Amino acid sequence: MKETVCYVLDAFPAASETFITNELLELVRRGVEVHIVSMARPDITTVLHPGVASLLPRVTYLDDTSRQRQLRALGATVLHNPVGLLHAWRTALQLGGHYTWILRHAFPLIAALRRSPCQRVHVHFGGPALEYAALACNVVRKPFTVTLHGSDIFLRPLQALRKLCTLAQRVITVSSFNRNYLQDEFGIPVGKVDVVTCGIDTEFFSTGPETLRRIPGRIVTVARLSPEKGHIYLVEAAERLRDAGVQFEWRMIGDGPLRAQLESMVQKRGLSGQVHFLGMQDARSVLTELRQSCVFALGSTSEAAPVSYFEAMATETPVVGTRVRGVPEFVLEGETGFLVDAEDPAALADRVALLLKNSDLARSMGRKGRVHVVEHLSLARQVDGLMRAWTGSPTP
Numbered sequence: 001m002k003e004t005v006c007y008v009l010d011a012f013p014a015a016s017e018t019f020i021t022n023e024l025l026e027l028v029r030r031g032v033e034v035h036i037v038s039m040a041r042p043d044i045t046t047v048l049h050p051g052v053a054s055l056l057p058r059v060t061y062l063d064d065t066s067r068q069r070q071l072r073a074l075g076a077t078v079l080h081n082p083v084g085l086l087h088a089w090r091t092a093l094q095l096g097g098h099y100t101w102i103l104r105h106a107f108p109l110i111a112a113l114r115r116s117p118c119q120r121v122h123v124h125f126g127g128p129a130l131e132y133a134a135l136a137c138n139v140v141r142k143p144f145t146v147t148l149h150g151s152d153i154f155l156r157p158l159q160a161l162r163k164l165c166t167l168a169q170r171v172i173t174v175s176s177f178n179r180n181y182l183q184d185e186f187g188i189p190v191g192k193v194d195v196v197t198c199g200i201d202t203e204f205f206s207t208g209p210e211t212l213r214r215i216p217g218r219i220v221t222v223a224r225l226s227p228e229k230g231h232i233y234l235v236e237a238a239e240r241l242r243d244a245g246v247q248f249e250w251r252m253i254g255d256g257p258l259r260a261q262l263e264s265m266v267q268k269r270g271l272s273g274q275v276h277f278l279g280m281q282d283a284r285s286v287l288t289e290l291r292q293s294c295v296f297a298l299g300s301t302s303e304a305a306p307v308s309y310f311e312a313m314a315t316e317t318p319v320v321g322t323r324v325r326g327v328p329e330f331v332l333e334g335e336t337g338f339l340v341d342a343e344d345p346a347a348l349a350d351r352v353a354l355l356l357k358n359s360d361l362a363r364s365m366g367r368k369g370r371v372h373v374v375e376h377l378s379l380a381r382q383v384d385g386l387m388r389a390w391t392g393s394p395t396p
Contacts, residue, residue, distance in 0.1 A: 073107030150304030174305035175326030199382030210291035225256030230299030236345035313369030
């Protein structure tokens with residue numbers, strides 16, 4: 001029987017969530033029938049992923065919140081799923097707080113799931129989509145799974161996260177650190193949690209002609225310009241490199257709420273000639289930047305499974321990062337890169353400078369990094385793990 005799944009997402013597509021787009025495309029490539037329900041309709045002009053266009057016909061947007069639509073969906077639910085609705089109402093009362101309100105506004109999602117031929121529902125992130133999907137699946141009696149990432153666990157967890165995960169058929173997360181944290185902090189048994197790390201397309205992110213002529217002193221960072229990514233420590237590290245007489249150019253790819261603050265910081269410290277903000281870039285441009293750079297650096301204060309590290313390592317670019325959360329599971333200290341303590345710009349600058357000055361070490365780390373990604377962090381391996389979690393198959 002053909003596998004059919006419906007993804008319920010807060011907003012699709014999202015510019016900073018290319019890993020979800022890649023996952024969906026790989027499922028489609030394998031013949032899985034994929035449906036997508038998006039709780040909001042984002043501005044797709046900011047999304048640069050080339051594969052998004054092929055997925056848009058599969059998306060149902062629930063941005064029509066008119067009272068007429070709500071009433072139609074309510075009537076259909078009472079007609080088709082009266083027992084499930086009573087069960088979901090009891091569940092909402094047990095969850096407490098605002099969950100009865102969520103159920104009253106979940107009828108368009110309930111209607112979409114009832115119409116969908118999907119065998120299961122999958123959710124990414126412990127946010128509003130999880131809250132709505134948990135109750136909607138209660139009504140239509142379809143199993144759901146959820147992938148929890150980083151900020152939804154460490155920075156902004158839902159108050160009812162443990163109870164919502166109890167309703168899920170399986171909980172998936174991206175690192176062993178996360179799995180242990182979910183047990184220790186939320187009481188979610190490790191036996192219910194599968195570790196499936198976000199993978200990358202290792203055929204696309206690979207070496208190329210640019211790799212043979214990397215630009216001396218070129219450093220690159222690919223990350224959203226938000227507080228937890230630690231760009232302020234990268235700017236401070238850049239200042240230390242300049243003061244130490246290191247010749248470099250630091251190119252920062254990404255956008256976000258801190259851009260104006262970071263640009264001002266760079267200007268005030270006299271780094272405008274060395275540090276450049278490139279904004280959002282498409283995958284091909286990111287690939288070129290990684291291949292041309294001698295070092296990839298990231299200064300995160302919180303990180304789950306950093307896909308940008310994987311992309312860098314796949315292009316044989318050595319990485320310098322921070323020893324936070326699950327990162328040490330993926331960046332092998334002293335082999336594929338260096339890790340330092342968070343909020344330590346001096347250590348970041350020291351390790352970056354070492355790799356800029358020692359090209360043999362950088363090449364050796366880069367080669368080992370690609371081997372590690374191909375063997376353990378590929379998109380194919382990710383989707384294999386996801387489908388095993390859905391079917392309850394044992395890990396090979």
